[in-house]
Amino acid sequence: MHELDSITEDSLVAKGGRKWSSFPGSLGAFIAEMDFGVAPVVREALRELDDRDLYGYAPHGLVADLKSATADFYARRCGWQFPSAHVELASDVLAGFIGVLQFLTRPGTPIVLPTPAYMPFFDVARVAGRDLIEVPMKRRADDWALDLAAIDAALSPGSIFVLCNPHNPIGKVYSEEELLSIAEVVERNGARVFSDEIHAPLVYSPARHTPYASLNEVTAAHTVTATAASKAFNIPGLKCAQLILTTDEDRRVWKDKGGFVSGAASNPGILATTAAYTRGDEWLEEITEYLRGSRDLLSDLIAEHLPRASYIAPEGTYLAWLDLRGYGFETDLFGHFNTKAKVAITEGRLCGEVGQGHIRLNFALPRPLLREAVERIGAAVAS
Ligand SMILES: Cc1ncc(COP(=O)(O)O)c(C=O)c1O
Incomplete structure (x- = not known):
């Protein structure tokens, strides 16, 4: 288990950052911040x-x-x-x-x-x-x-x-x-x-x-x-x-x-x-390695829980772009997942007309929370 895996939802909510305070009760997977703190330097x-x-x-x-x-x-x-x-x-x-x-x-x-x-x-x-x-x-x-x-x-x-x-x-x-x-x-x-x-x-x-x-x-x-x-x-x-x-x-x-x-x-x-x-190179390398593992995990999680999603794993960034039109989604994916899955994602339509039926998921979460987020989204696409 990686040290960053042990960061809990409670500790992130207690810190009160925007990612974890904007939509109380939901996992924060929208705004582009990471949950891993900052480099000692x-x-x-x-x-x-x-x-x-x-x-x-x-x-x-x-x-x-x-x-x-x-x-x-x-x-x-x-x-x-x-x-x-x-x-x-x-x-x-x-x-x-x-x-x-x-x-x-x-x-x-x-x-x-x-x-x-x-x-x-x-x-x-x-x-x-x-x-x-x-x-x-x-x-x-x-x-x-x-x-x-x-x-x-x-x-x-x-x-x-x-x-x-x-x-x-x-x-x-x-x-x-x-x-x-x-x-x-x-x-x-x-x-x-x-x-x-x-x-x-x-x-x-x-x-x-x-x-x-x-x-x-x-x-x-x-x-x-x-x-x-x-x-x-x-x-x-x-x-x-x-x-x-x-x-x-x-x-x-x-x-x-x-x-x-x-x-x-x-x-x-x-x-x-x-x-x-x-x-900051050493810290950056550690975080990049962790994110690379999370990116690979995410591909497996999507295959398991969102098999009808269309997805290309990113080569950079900690953002994932998922096409959920295969599930019949068109509008208000944010509302759907925030309510039904308790996961706050970014509505794809905000990224342009072609984003309709898509979501942007920030995967810079501790891996246990990332796993939970995708499991919950997977359960919510069915409901
Ligand atoms: C591509 C891109 N440009 C700019 C920004 C915002 O950067 P800043 O806070 O420096 O304006 C972001 C933040 O996520 C981004 O992803």
């Missing part, structure tokens, strides 16, 4: 914040340390070399995305989004006043593919293609070849890419994360990359994300206009992220 960083009384505005030295830590982390893990001066901060990836749309893209240009997609991308488009064009992914027998012809038709000069790699909610990790084919279509249309790589550290070998902007000069020139330690190190409440700006012009405009966005990164987030990126 993160706790040390927060103690340091208190010891050094770092409650004022972010000191320049700490910001510089984080920028270097971000560059070192990506060089070490993905072989992507960029100067630390290419890193800018934001409170979180979504606030960064809104800033990017506002400052670095042509006003009024649409967002092209492969679906199913991370739910808040739809809200970002609405808040930023941009049209959003959904482009359904192609579901093949045992993998997903982008519909490049449809993306080509949807893109226009200045429009923004949202690449989510690893892809929430389907867990796809894009190959270099696939990324190059995106680049060709984007370049042909004079469009740009917002590459959300927040889940990059959580990839299960043999899959390997390739940063889109790292491919070549062409991708670097039309891309803004966003990332954060918030998913892999489980610290979304600390508010700190990183934007990697790979063009001189983007960096110039951001220096001029992006100050309020970057200034919203918090000291706890800056310190904790620096610690995670520089000294």
Whole structure:
């Protein structure tokens, strides 16, 4: 038995996090947080914040340390070399995305989004006043593919293609070849890419994360990359994300206009992220191994308890995307499972029109609770 298996529902409810307090009595398998706490180096960083009384505005030295830590982390893990001066901060990836749309893209240009997609991308488009064009992914027998012809038709000069790699909610990790084919279509249309790589550290070998902007000069020139330690190190409440700006012009405009966005990164987030990126590898490896085991267990559980579900195991992230239309589901799967199974999942329809009849299940639960969640969902599909 793994140490993390012994974390109980009672202890998670007692902590009172959003995952376990939003739907009392239900197992929390919706919002993207893990139930495994944080790395010891993160706790040390927060103690340091208190010891050094770092409650004022972010000191320049700490910001510089984080920028270097971000560059070192990506060089070490993905072989992507960029100067630390290419890193800018934001409170979180979504606030960064809104800033990017506002400052670095042509006003009024649409967002092209492969679906199913991370739910808040739809809200970002609405808040930023941009049209959003959904482009359904192609579901093949045992993998997903982008519909490049449809993306080509949807893109226009200045429009923004949202690449989510690893892809929430389907867990796809894009190959270099696939990324190059995106680049060709984007370049042909004079469009740009917002590459959300927040889940990059959580990839299960043999899959390997390739940063889109790292491919070549062409991708670097039309891309803004966003990332954060918030998913892999489980610290979304600390508010700190990183934007990697790979063009001189983007960096110039951001220096001029992006100050309020970057200034919203918090000291706890800056310190904790620096610690995670520089000294968090061991914890990350342990968690990734646990999640890999949980992912494999989940495949078995689905085969046993949800045999009519259509499912492709993710190559990255701790999110699983299940097609339950084989059970006749169309709408309000959240309500059904929250009531009948006492499991809080994410309604697939929130991920786009193609999500109808699907659910997103967060499997970063202690395994006994994951087992219980799938057993209960299995019993509830029958009722
Ligand atoms: C793909 C993706 N982007 C962004 C976010 C949100 O990140 P942040 O809290 O940094 O805005 C998430 C959270 O789950 C996510 O999965």
